[in-house]
Amino acid sequence: MQRRHALYLAFAATLVALPASSQQNKNPPTNLYIDVLTHNMAGMPDMGGMMGGLGGFMARRMGGETGKPTYPTTRAGGMSGQYLDIALHNALKPGVEAQEQIPAGLKLGKSLTLIPIDPSKPGQSSTSPAKVPDVQVKITEYWGCGATVRPGQPKVATFKLKGNGKTADPNNPMASMQGIDFSTTGSISRQISVADRDIDLKPGWVYWPNRQHGKQVPNGARLAGEHRITGDGIPASMQFQVQQAADFMPKLALRTQGEATDAIGLSWPAVERARGFHITGMHMQVLGENSFAMTMWSSAEIPGAREDLHTNLTGGQLDKWLKQKVLLPSTATSCTIPKGIFAGASNVEGQQMTMPGMLSMTAYGPESWITYPPKPADPKLPWNPEWSVRLRARSSATAILGLDFGGMQQMEDSEEGEQQQQQQKKPGMKGLLKGILGG
Secondary structure: OHHHHHHHHHHHOOOOOOOOOOOOOOOOOEEEEEEEEEEEEOOOOOOOOOOOHHHHHHHHHHHOOOOOOOOOOOOOOOOOEEEEEEEEEEOOOOOOOEEEEOOHHHOOOOEEEEEOOOOOOOOOOOOOOEEOOOEEEEEEEEEOOOOOOOOOOOEEEEEEEEOOOOEEOOOOHHHHOOOOEEEEEEOOOOOOOOOOOOOOOOOOEEEEOOOOOOOOEOOOOOOOEEEEEEEOOOOOOOEEEEOHHHOOOOOOOOEEEOOOOOOEEEEOOOOOOOOEEEEEEEEEEEEEOOEEEEEEEEOOOOOOOOHHHOOOOOHHHHHHHHHOOOOEEOOOOEEEEOOOOOOOOOOOOOOOEEOOOEEEEEEEEEEEEEEEOOOOOOOOOOOOOOEEEEEEEEEEEEEEOOOOOHHHHHHHHHHHHHHHHHHHHOOOHHHHHHHHHOO
16 A cells, blocks of 8 residues: 555656646635536446445445545546535634525435535545655647547657655655656647636535535436525525526436447537537556556647546636637537547557546536625625625536447436336336346
């Protein structure tokens, strides 16, 4: 385990670190942030509504002994299903428990309890320091949809890191990099950066879901409707209506077709409220001890659009990157990965193992704000807002490259209505297994 942490630290050093930033706007004293995500694992059944059986078992494995999800859950989807994150900062009474009365359509009861979460506990490492190994990583970069590799591609760079016997401390990674040699040959494109606007765990904030009150969001849950925040120090006026535009987005039904040695066809039905799409693929080969080859691809028309774009984007960012063809337009329903770039390079001498290539896709939804009282049209009039709410929606999908899940997905879609009818007659694991196995 110690070696694994040291290797991870060494490998992370080959990537360009982007400084976190946030928009410094004048805010009311009480601010609520709500994110919703609909995630789909291509070819796998939805897990969000499976509170018992296999779904419950997987939830317990992923969420610890309590089996309860904990904030944040919407940044990267795991199992197929719907995810909801809520963060509240009330400068009038920082860190005090609050309640959010929710509409019945959310299927999570009458209210959600927001409490502080100790930021030191999630992700805290008890691993002892270990020596940093010598690591070599070759990165090959492609971009753009099309059956063949475009002229001028790929870009290739090799990163070498020599530990020089230094020790890596997982709890202090920056200090651990001192005295370590790092060199590169070749080059890859500069990454298109996006400001970090996610709400992290901080003192003085309260969150849902949490270990005491977390729940799995059921399939078909709806955020739209009347919400109200109550608690010590919460403004009495903090009641708002979530419109349909800010609700959970439809599932991104991504389908892949073709072997890894071929041009891989990607397709998906139109997604309601999606403003654009972004797709990335990554494939890793283990060439030897601490020697790796990584292939990266994105659907962008220009290089540098990578995994960092799989996040919530502002309307201004969407407009800019759609115009620059960094993102696929909302009308897009297909894309092709160039032939053979994820084939596994089986002719690489000394290769020890090839890991499955992974595909990630994002459908960008709307971002909206509610502020009370609303800003007057006349700029001369005084305005002292009491509270604000930020609402963000996104839909995402993941797939294993080179495996054709199209038929399995079609079977799942065609059987959905039949399973709903049979559920009333024969509830239990039989229907669940049928959905998983497709038989």
